[in-house]
Structures are given as structure tokens and as C-alpha cells.
Amino acid sequence: MKKFKLNILLAMGVSLGLFSCSESFLDVEPGTSILDNNYYKTVSDAEMALVGCYDGFQRTSSNGNLSIYVVSEVLSDNCFGGTGNTDGRGYQALDRFDLSQSPSDANLFNGTWTDYYAAIFRCNTLLSKLDGIPFKEGTNTRNRIEGETRFLRAILYFDLVRLFERVPLLKVPTTENLPQAEPVETYKLIVEDLKFASENIPADAYPKSKASENDGRVTPYAAKSMMARVYLFYTGYYKADDLGITKSEVLAGLENVISSGEYGLIDSYKSLWPAASYIPSETANTLDKSGYIGEGNKETVFAQKFNSTTDYNGNIDGNRWLVMMGMRNTNWSPYGKGWGACTVNPKLVAAYSDNDTRKKASIIDIVGEGIKTFDLKDAREYTGYSTKKYTPTALPDGTSDTGGSKDNQISQDQDYVLIRYADVLLMAAELGSPNAQTYYDSVRKRAGLNGRSVSLANIQEERRLEFAFEGIRYWDLLRQGLDVAASTIAQTQKVKSGAADDEVVITADNVRKTRGFMQIPNTQIIISHDVLIQNPGW
Secondary structure (H helix, E strand, O other), X not given: OOOOOOOOOOOOOOOOOOOOOOHHHOOOOOOOOOOHHHOOXXXXXXXXXXXXXXXXXXXHHHXXXXXXXXXXXXXXXXXXXXXXXXXXOHHHHHHHOOHHHOOOOOOOOHHHHHHHHHHHHHXXXXXXXXXXXXXXXXXXXXXXXXXXXXXXXXXXXXXXHHHHOOOEOOOOOOOOXXXXXXXXXXXXXXXXXXXXXXXXXXXXXXXXXXHHHHXXXXXXXXXXXXXXXXXXXXXXXXXXXXXXXXXXXXXXXXXXXXXXXXXXXOOOHHHHOHHHHOEEOOOOOOEEOOOOOOOOOXXXXXXXXXXXXXXXXXXXXXXXXXXXXXXXXXXXXXXXXXXXXXXXXXXXXXXXXXXXXXXXXXXXXOOOOOOOOOOHHHEOOEOOEEEOOOOOEEOOOOOEOOOOOOOOOOOOOOOEEEEEHHHHXXXXXXXXXXXXXXXXHHHHHHOOOOOOOOOHHHHHHHHHHHOOOOOOHHHXXXXXXXXHHHHHHOEEEEXXXXXXXXXXXXOHHHHHHHOXXXXXXXXXXXXXOOOOOOOOOO
């Protein structure tokens, strides 16, 4: 299932109050009969509102605003900002942690900010209405719905607190002008929400055996896995362990995921990714997709779902950031054209051994793969390498290989896998599982590598290679400490921009002065009447 389809407008009062209106709209009759005062009356209403919460979560990546996935890669040492040679330099401001690269970009994250708070508003509204819904006694429907909703709220806040650190913490559906909370307050709510989800969503609610029906729904295993990611980031970055959950409890949650029997490693690494496994036909305008394991496979613990049915009339359910990752205006089947963001750092390419199967599955080698249509004059920060895991795909004739309207810009529908089983294994090893060596070696063996002694340093290096271009590396660096992140990201790298020699220069001081956090949108500071305070370095 690509998306939990909702066929009516999800106004329901869910988004009311988030956006101001001009006077001419104040007296307009509502376009739907589903409003706050006549909704949330039945269990079916609650189920539909839950779909609305998933939809809100999806819209953080489908609205065309700056997505956390792209940001996470640009900020890391995996990639440079890239894009087109004549484009604005917003991505360079992020890549260098330096607004002087694009001084007019005071609102890089404004759409991101509003998308996330709109989604949080939906979750808070549903949570506030559950007590008034007559759930049948003896069922766990209410707790399941609450658990799924609280997981979604947790992941939304986790993204916000990692991006901006101090953010307004809304626990109820309010439009109150709240000041920024201290990060520990936000993290404690995240932990409380994930605890509830892990304890109250039934283990058999969404089994892998029915992934075609329920892929993308929250399971207790997803909550336990996300808890580990939250715990490792918070305790690593802040050097504190005060979130109300212990290391042993977090590890026990991961061991439960592992022992559940629901998950496993796919035998072939490249089978996890469409562009890595599709083979263009030499005689017909088709792609052989038999090598792709497909969505909802046993390695997927939690994914953000997308559809190819986005249009220009208000339907928003596609993966809008995927087209950013494609080679700049270059179709070379199975790879489809894109906007050229996140050119790959040659240092990452060199970090893979030649017999590591993840290298070819993760990276497009533009020269090595004989891609002859690439136009250097149109590209910025060309390194010779592009990302392969998340990139558009194209048929041999260069047309877009998507459903819907086959519009390269809006019809991308590759799911974003937030948590893979390999991550569960490596997090459990990092947290000190008695089976750490076995877990660690199993990940390496799948990549065609021999085992080696398990250590924190080796685990971090394995994570770098295993999860390249999956939106994880930057946060793994940051949780090792600001100095580690700054010194690792800092570099001078020769590139080509517009076919001319260029350099990417990233200084450790620029990373340090921001403390690794991003710019609060200036529009939001103005709207708040300066209740919001800008982060250092921006």
C-alpha cells in the first residue's frame, strides 16, 4: 500500500487556526461538512483522523519545501550542495554552514517549519479528542490509535529538535505564541510518546505478512527502534542521560525487535534500491525490475510512503525531494534526470573497498558507468559521482519511469525508508548487546566483507558505509560531539562548476559557531513578535 488514501478534505478543524486569511474569506461557507464541531464522534472518525496525521507527516516531504532528508545529506560529509550552476546558493549556505553564501536566504526553512507544525497540530487535535469517542470496551483500538498518533508526533518533534534545537513545544492543539522550549523538554515528550507507542500498539496490528496492506503503519518495533535513535543522539550530543529511559531498556527494545522474527537482512544489498537494481532493456523501452526486492520488505522497519498521483490541482502525495537528487538534467537509464543536489564527496567513494557491494549500489560513477549525456556546463560542484539509492529512474528512451502523469517533477513515488533492520543490528551492537559481534559481522557479511573486531569506532565507520545517502550520517557525526562533527565535515575539495575549476571550502569554525543547528526562519521570528530567538551562527 503506497498511501492511506483519503478521499475527502481533511479540514475537520485540524488545520484551522494555523494560517491567517484575508478579510474577504472570513465569511465563506466551509467547503466540507466535516468540521471540528461535528467530527470526532465515532471510532471511524478517529481512524480517518489518524490517516490525516499520516498525511500530515507525509506532507513534510511532499510539499516541495526543504526536506530533512536533503538537509541531512547536504550537511554531512557525504555530499556537497550541488544543484545547477546558475541556481541560487541556498544549498551552499547549508553545506558551508555560512549564510554569507546566500545572504538573502533568511527563510530557507520556512516551508519546512510550517509543514511540521501543521502535522503536529493534526496529531495534537486527534489526541485531544480521543476521550470523547465511544471506543468499545475490551478492545485496544483507542490505545493503538493513540500510539500511532504519538509516534508520528514524536518523529515530527525529533526532526524539529535536531534541526533547530530550541522549538515551541505544543502538546495540545493551540495557536498560542509559545516561546522555544529547552531541548530536554522536547526530548522527554518524544520519549514519552515513543514509550506509549511501543507499549500500546499491538505487536500483531500490522504484521509483515500483510505488508501489501499495511506497510507504512507504525508498529511497536518501529517505536522501539526510533527510541534507540533518539537515545543515542541525545545522550551523545548532550552528554546527559536524563530522559526517563535507561540504556538497558533501550537495548532491550532493540533485542525485542530482533527476536520478533518480523525482520531480517535482504541477501543482496543492491536489491533494496530501485535505481541500483533496475536493468534497462537493450531491445525495448522497458526496465527489468526483477532484481528489486520491493517496498515493505523484511528489512524495512518503518518507511514514509509516497504515491505517484500528485498533480497540479492540489493532490500532494509524491516524493518531491527525490527529483533534487537526480543527476542534473541527465537521463541515463535506469537513472532519471533531476536537479543535481548532493553531489557525492570523493572521500566517501574512496572509503569503500572495491569488494564492498555497497559501493556500486550506493553511488553513480558518472565516468565509470559511461554516462555520456552529462552536461558539465549546467552542473555545480561536479565531483564525478551522484547518489544512487534515492534518485529518479527513467526508461531507456529517457522518459520518466513513474506512475501517475509520469511528470518527472511531481510523480516520484519511491518510499523513504527511515529505519532498516541493519540499523537495528548496529544500534544494538553499539549499545553493548552480548551479541554485538554477531550483529556487526552479519551487516559486513551481507556487504561481501570479512568480519572484524567490534568496537565503537568500527561501528561508526560501518554505519557511514551502510547508511550513506539515507539521511543518517550527519546526525551520527553530531552525536559523537560537535568537535568530531566539525573536524570531519571541514575540508577543501576541488570540484567543477559550469565546467570550470571550483572549490568547496568548509571550515570547522563555521560548523562550531552554529553548534550544528539550523537557521530559524526569519518569517517565523517576525510572526512571533520576536518571541522566537535566532540560533547562533545564522
